[in-house]
Amino acid sequence: MDNPANDTHHILPTAAWLAEGQASQRDMLASLQVLKAQSTTPFDIIASHRHNRPEIFEFADKVYYEPFAIAANSQGQDIVKSVMPRWQFVLEQAQQNHAKVVLTGRNNIDYENHREEFDAANIRLLTGATSVAALQSIDDKFAFMQQCHQHNIPVADAWRFDTLAELEALLAEHGHQPLCIKPVTGIFAQGFWQLDSGQETGEQYDSFEHLYFTEEKRISTAQFINAYAHSFMLHERPIPMLLMPYLPGQEYSIDVVCEYGEVLAAVTRYKTGKIQHIGYEQTVMDVVIPLIKVFGCDGIVSVQTKADDHGQHRVLEINSRPSGGIGYTTHSGVDLTQIGFAYWLGLTDKPKLADITKQITPCQVRSIMTGVKIEESATE
Structure with a gap:
């Protein structure tokens, strides 16, 4: 749909499209509006998102809602609505709007799987890399x-573990040094913890302090092991993790x-x-x-x-x-x-x-x- 606050009443000769991102879509659209105001060459600024995000859409000339499967529960059964693939929707609308560039934020692998289609439409696809393998x-x-x-x-060292036994074996081998843990995949530091064995400072360990100052992302090694060993979430959905030296x-x-x-x-x-x-x-x-x-x-x-x-x-x-x-x-x-x-x-x-x-x-x-x-x- 068109943003009524920015209705141009005509199709501009080219466009830049920012698909749904993780956290920066609004700021980038604002920057593009400044670029557009300074440019002697007109172009349209298009944004898309799967949700209604007026704080993002206010900086776009035209906005679209990206299709996605909707799961709901009715009488104990999951209902999934079949929709057009997101990449196909964006490609078709980008072609209609003469978009020259499409930057994907989320779902970049889905887009990258169809790079040839975007290339054939003369659309510069920006996914962060140029192959699914690289992503x-x-x-x-x-x-x-x-x-x-x-x-x-130069890269941080890491040792993967998928089970409690593997974690305990790695701790036995590498536990002489400051360590941290994070998931193999993830964003926004979700699942990251610095382990505290009590050996780093030689001071008596206060577990409540780590529970109180959670922004420090520290946890007792013993408490992490106990939580990991008794997690219902991990039992239902195993999460590959990394044990790493903590870089100071x-x-x-x-x-x-x-x-x-x-x-x-x-x-x-x-x-x-x-x-x-x-x-x-x-x-x-x-x-x-x-x-x-x-x-x-x-x-x-x-x-x-x-x-x-x-x-x-x-x-x-x-x-x-x-x-x-x-x-x-x-x-x-x-x-x-x-x-x-x-x-x-x-x-x-x-x-x-x-x-x-x-x-x-x-x-x-x-x-x-x-x-x-x-x-x-x-x-x-």
């Missing part, structure tokens, strides 16, 4: 780390505009308390640039690194989508959303990393919470 390697953190080792990319150094998030494994633009940031420090750290990028090449990253992705006790930056993961904090880059004088889409829409020449880095002004950013009114008719 699967990125999503599987254990496979990802193994591939990094094969290409001599500074963690970085790196937002990257890239094309077929080449870094075109990037901004690094790290967090202290509630403050994001934005800039360009070359020692971090020395790890990121070859990493992007190895996995053939394509589009706008984010990378996490953390320094070990020797100060060596080690890769934690690639997220094959824009980060939730990509909007922070605008404060540095470099808006990565605008840089990427201006190029992919044909508004500018191909960005050069060396030129972009010179435009970055280091700064500090604090995020704030805002409210958006949801009309009663828009509630779900």
